[in-house]
Amino acid sequence: MLYMKENGVLIKLDSWEQVYSRPNFIKDLDLKDKKLKALVGYYKNEPPRKCGIKSCHSSHMKGGIVITEDNFEASIGHMCGSKIFEEKFDVLIKQLEKEVDFEIYKEAVASRKARVFEYWNKAAALTSGKNGVLKLADKILSLRDPLVAGRFAATELARMAANQQTKVTKEVWVEKKKKELTEEEAKSGEKKYRLETVVCGQIKNTEVLLSVNNLNNIYKDDIEAVIHALERLDLQTATPRQIQNIGLAASVLDTRLDTAARLKDLATEFLTYDNLYPMYDKMYSMDTVSRKDLELYETLIKQF
Structure with a gap:
């Protein structure tokens, strides 16, 4: 410039x-x-x-x-x-x-x-329908809540999101191969088993769980509130500080709309029973997971 x-x-x-x-x-x-x-x-x-x-x-x-x-x-x-x-x-x-x-x-x-009408139309497209961003945000919030999703699932999903991990693993008992047997185990003639970590599925788009990708905050604070502020602002009477504050937010409004649209697509794919089922599969055979946790998670993902 x-x-x-x-x-x-x-x-x-x-x-x-x-x-x-x-x-x-x-x-x-x-x-x-x-x-x-x-x-x-x-x-x-x-x-x-x-x-x-x-x-x-x-x-x-x-x-x-x-x-x-x-x-x-x-x-x-x-x-x-x-x-x-x-x-x-x-x-x-x-x-x-x-x-x-x-x-x-x-x-x-x-x-x-000058583009307020256009922005309201884009905002409406984000919030309309069964997969509107605010509805998706509520579902994501429920998955982060231990009282709704169960403590293990909520904690594990948050860990996966933080580590950008998609693969879900579980431990299963598998028969030892002959070369893995100790001398005593080989002499016994009985089958011996060991625990092995295997991939039981993949949960895509876990990043939608991150606080930085909070759809509710992005929509209400970075989109809706900014459009309202633009609509109400009188450029002839506004103070420099008002224009600066709104200008900072308005300068990234298009970017935030694009971000919300991208996250909406990711969240729609994430919030399905099939996508979230691998976590249930992992939990099902774990002695350390309570039946209550398992029931809470199963009940929740069946609603998706």
Whole structure:
């Protein structure tokens, strides 16, 4: 982004040629014995820009357009400006950076406020039907609740989600092969058994259980609340702080909608009896799992 200040008003420029063509701009300025008069431009996140100081010419990702006291203009990197003009440059660029951020937030708010109707339609698509995100969120919450899903299942599913694990394993007794028998076991002539861990199934999309993927919070806090705020905001009377706060949230609204749609699809696949059954299979033969836990989990997943 590239901004210049004209008569006290920040203007977003499309090209650096608009800077280079200014009558007093010098691409290769010797700043020896020159003093800073003002900061009239700001750039950030541009392709690395060669410093306009004759003694530097390094590329910078962030900096300003300065005016010296003899009215020469130059592009100068942030670090170079701080080194040469010291505190005065730091104060001026921080102030200009705040003004630029405000313009960015205001632009984000205005552009998204014009799309409120579109956003409400997308929100409605997320929440409608039997697999609406809020209904899915309630089901996920029940799987995380030991009193509803049973202590073992709730704990084990949470562990799988945290470890990004999908395979479900259980221990089964298998007959020992001849080469595995001890000398005494071989002499007895009886079959001997050992415990072996085997994969009994796979539970897909366990990541929907993670707190960071909480569909209820994403929808209510990051989508619905933001659309309401955009709808109510009056750009003519809003304070800079209001615009900044809403602008921050509005700038990622499209991303949050996409995230919610992706998680909705994952949760729909996750919340099925067939997908969650392998955990029941694992629990069924475990002496350490209570029958109450088993019944709670079975009852819950049959509802899905």
